[in-house]
Amino acid sequence: MTLPKAPSAAREAAARLDGPTREALAELLLTMADDEFVGGFMDSEWTGIAPILEEDVAMSSIAQDELGHARALYELLAEVLDDGRDADAIAYDREPDEYRHARLLDRPRGDWADTIARRFLYELADEARLASIGGGFAPLGDLVDKLRREERYHRMHAVAWIERLANGGPIARGHLEAALATAGEAAPTLFTPLDGEAALLRAAILARPLGEAEAAWRADLTRILVPLGLALPPTIEHGPEGRSGHSDAFRWLWGEFTSVRRSEVGATW
Amino acid sequence: MVSEALRRALPDRDAVVATLDTIADPEIPAVSIVQLGMIGEVETGPDGIRIELLPTFVGCPALEVIRDTMTERLAVHGLPVEVVVSFTTPWTSDRISPAGREALRRSGFAPPPQLAAAIGGGRALQVLDLAPAADDWPEEPTPCPYCGSTRTTLVSPFGPTQCRSVHHCADCRQPFEGFKAV
Numbered sequence: 001m002t003l004p005k006a007p008s009a010a011r012e013a014a015a016r017l018d019g020p021t022r023e024a025l026a027e028l029l030l031t032m033a034d035d036e037f038v039g040g041f042m043d044s045e046w047t048g049i050a051p052i053l054e055e056d057v058a059m060s061s062i063a064q065d066e067l068g069h070a071r072a073l074y075e076l077l078a079e080v081l082d083d084g085r086d087a088d089a090i091a092y093d094r095e096p097d098e099y100r101h102a103r104l105l106d107r108p109r110g111d112w113a114d115t116i117a118r119r120f121l122y123e124l125a126d127e128a129r130l131a132s133i134g135g136g137f138a139p140l141g142d143l144v145d146k147l148r149r150e151e152r153y154h155r156m157h158a159v160a161w162i163e164r165l166a167n168g169g170p171i172a173r174g175h176l177e178a179a180l181a182t183a184g185e186a187a188p189t190l191f192t193p194l195d196g197e198a199a200l201l202r203a204a205i206l207a208r209p210l211g212e213a214e215a216a217w218r219a220d221l222t223r224i225l226v227p228l229g230l231a232l233p234p235t236i237e238h239g240p241e242g243r244s245g246h247s248d249a250f251r252w253l254w255g256e257f258t259s260v261r262r263s264e265v266g267a268t269w
Numbered sequence: 270m271v272s273e274a275l276r277r278a279l280p281d282r283d284a285v286v287a288t289l290d291t292i293a294d295p296e297i298p299a300v301s302i303v304q305l306g307m308i309g310e311v312e313t314g315p316d317g318i319r320i321e322l323l324p325t326f327v328g329c330p331a332l333e334v335i336r337d338t339m340t341e342r343l344a345v346h347g348l349p350v351e352v353v354v355s356f357t358t359p360w361t362s363d364r365i366s367p368a369g370r371e372a373l374r375r376s377g378f379a380p381p382p383q384l385a386a387a388i389g390g391g392r393a394l395q396v397l398d399l400a401p402a403a404d405d406w407p408e409e410p411t412p413c414p415y416c417g418s419t420r421t422t423l424v425s426p427f428g429p430t431q432c433r434s435v436h437h438c439a440d441c442r443q444p445f446e447g448f449k450a451v
Contacts, residue, residue, distance in 0.1 A: 058427035068328010
């Protein structure tokens with residue numbers, strides 16, 4: 001026996017926002033969720049084939065965390081949009097060009113150094129973004145408080161591996177330097193300005209502009225990379241292509257992660 | 270088992286919690302969901318029972334099973350039940366009760382370091398700092414659940430489930446799992 005569902009707190013809070021702010025919130029949630037979702041699926045490509053058993057477990061666990069974070073964000077988005085789609089429909093029933101993850105997460109899995117470089121640049125950027133979320137939309141603020149407790153472990157993992165590869169002899173260091181150079185070019189796209197950023201700032205859903213989050217990210221990167229003698233990512237001119245025009249690597253991944261869902265449209269799993 | 274008298278009366282919070290305390294965590298059956306501190310607000314009234322469920326980890330795959338089991342077990346009170354998954358009160362590992370910590374230890378899982386005590390309340394709850402390696406980690410080594418030694422190392426913060434870490438004891442040479450501090 002179950003009680004009739006109480007009106008969702010998230011839907012009520014979203015209904016109190018004006019139209020443009022609600023739209024901007026949906027855009028923010030979609031970019032956050034897509035980043036975690038696509039990055040998590042790419043991480044899961046290491047399951048079974050990571051260099052050592054501990055890392056097989058670690059990458060699988062991190063991927064599971066990120067997909068869980070994506071689910072929670074898609075669920076919030078479903079309440080905000082209130083258009084009849086649930087989290088699964090938003091996550092799986094879009095064409096590749098409709099995903100809004102940053103170009104950094106378009107990169108193929110690559111070798112271990114490529115993955116560590118991508119994870120490191122992403123985790124520090126994700127923390128800078130999570131630290132930018134204000135209390136203007138309480139259901140997101142509450143979720144972010146919880147996410148940051150878990151993401152801390154991902155950051156520890158990425159930073160430990162950057163140090164290990166940087167100090168691991170010329171071959172490991174060479175791989176890392178090449179990986180950081182390639183991933184670094186795409187990394188600032190995580191801070192691609194949002195169309196509705198001004199509305200989010202007015203509503204205190206964002207506590208600071210993404211440009212300030214990017215500066216905080218660069219300060220964190222500097223603290224870690226400079227003592228290791230490693231180069232920082234270049235600064236880029238932001239444009240809409242930062243979260244569009246996805247790669248062939250992503251199109252392949254999309255084919256993988258939607259294959260079960262597409263195999264039997266409308267089925268309940 | 271719940272008595273006939275309890276079944277007839279309107280259950281109070283304690284009765285509901287006592288029923289929930291019979292539900293084992295699916296991934297670590299040695300502890301109940303109540304001992305883990307996963308139960309938030311409980312409202313009971315003639316219209317039904319409404320309970321806040323606080324996930325230990327956001328992506329915990331056991332959540333649906335736990336929610337369904339709660340609804341099944343609470344049917345004994347004869348009232349409609351609603352379980353609301355909530356992040357309003359964030360679950361932290363400090364919510365695990367003393368009984369829960371002891372049950373974890375007895376089954377070979379090191380209970381998590383107390384974050385509030387180890388790092389200082391405010392800071393632990395904010396988790397604001399960037400954490401390169403051990404800087405932000407409680408200094409105290411996790412005691413071995415088998416021999417009690419503190420000569421232990423964290424092998425990996427990632428274990429067989431999201432909430433578990435892997436450690437090694439230098440005294441009894443036993444690898445062991447711990448419950449992650451979050």
